[in-house]
């Protein structure tokens with residue numbers, strides 16, 4: 001059995017009931033196999049892959065809090081500090097009922113390679129809770145965030161671990177978390193990113209993941225002499241990533257025609273009305289049917305089905321495993337040109353392989369959505385220097401980072417004889433930096 005297969009089997013055996021973690025470990029290790037083979041003796045001797053797939057530290061804690069009715073509720077909090085070889089660990093916090101240890105480990109493992117691809121000095125981590133902010137009052141969200149931070153603060157600081165947002169954690173939650181950290185520690189430091197602009201946040205951080213996704217997609221298409229102009233773009237999701245992907249897609253001349261949330265999706269052939277979508281999602285915290293009710297050109301569909309829409313480019317920006325093999329087949333039947341992932345691991349392994357086998361240009365999440373964490377790292381730099389860059393400065397840096405990511409992963413794919421296989425390119429390029437740093441630092 002190959003070294004890679006041995007480690008995958010061991011991970012599955014030692015971490016039962018963590019299917020999403022098995023999925024990412026399998027996807028990453030299988031695709032880096034050619035690079036591992038070149039140094040197999042050294043890596044086996046130093047148990048490099050075993051160390052890479054086992055988090056440095058995983059913290060699980062209870063979060064008791066009192067709701068508006070005066071009742072005590074108890075949620076579970078997590079922080080997995082996966083790998084600090086190339087810098088202080090960094091990654092978002094997800095508040096969603098589906099969160100469990102396996103989900104956080106999958107996200108933390110992906111984050112190692114994503115952060116490495118940015119070229120910035122940040123290791124990989126992820127955290128969160130099964131708390132559901134949906135339907136909670138502001139006061140309840142604040143109370144929960146304060147109690148969450150009352151435990152988490154022991155394990156984080158600006159040079160050690162810097163959390164940020166993810167699903168269910170936006171500017172409001174980051175504000176409450178930061179306030180509590182400052183109150184407990186007495187330190188005003190860049191311990192979280194995605195902060196508000198009045199207390200250390202970076203311009204363009206809100207837009208970064210969505211804009212970065214489009215800079216990446218545009219670069220990938222240009223490399224094939226294809227223009228994004230007038231292309232119909234199928235977007236899933238209606239959160240931070242989707243909204244700013246739609247905004248940048250429109251600025252580049254594309255036509256985003258769908259958006260979705262957990263209850264349904266809209267098809268809007270005239271192009272998504274961004275102002276209305278922002279008002280409903282960012283201000284009213286409403287649902288997609290509210291959008292359809294106010295937009296005559298939009299059709300509302302209950303449940304899933306957004307991938308059956310005929311479009312040129314697909315940008316999954318909702319959540320993991322939202323594109324299965326059947327969805328991939330529907331997209332290929334409709335001659336989709338490119339699929340670039342805004343969410344983390346939105347395509348199953350079967351769906352990814354189907355895209356690659358059918359020559360769809362496929363931008364994997366850890367490359368395509370790295371713009372968010374990249375600007376988070378720029379926020380850390382600004383905090384350390386106690387300065388603020390302009391929107392244009394940050395946006396220019398983001399653009400450069402996304403173009404570099406594309407060039408680096410494309411070169412890595414070529415080097416290992418898998419031209420245009422950006423999955424292999426991203427995993428290998430991300431892995432090489434981390435492996436080198438780990439080997440240089442000894443068995444730790």
Ligand code: GLU
Nearest residue numbers: 091092164165166373376
């Ligand atoms: N949650 C985002 C991601 O998946 C951003 C993390 C960060 O900014 O630290 O990359």
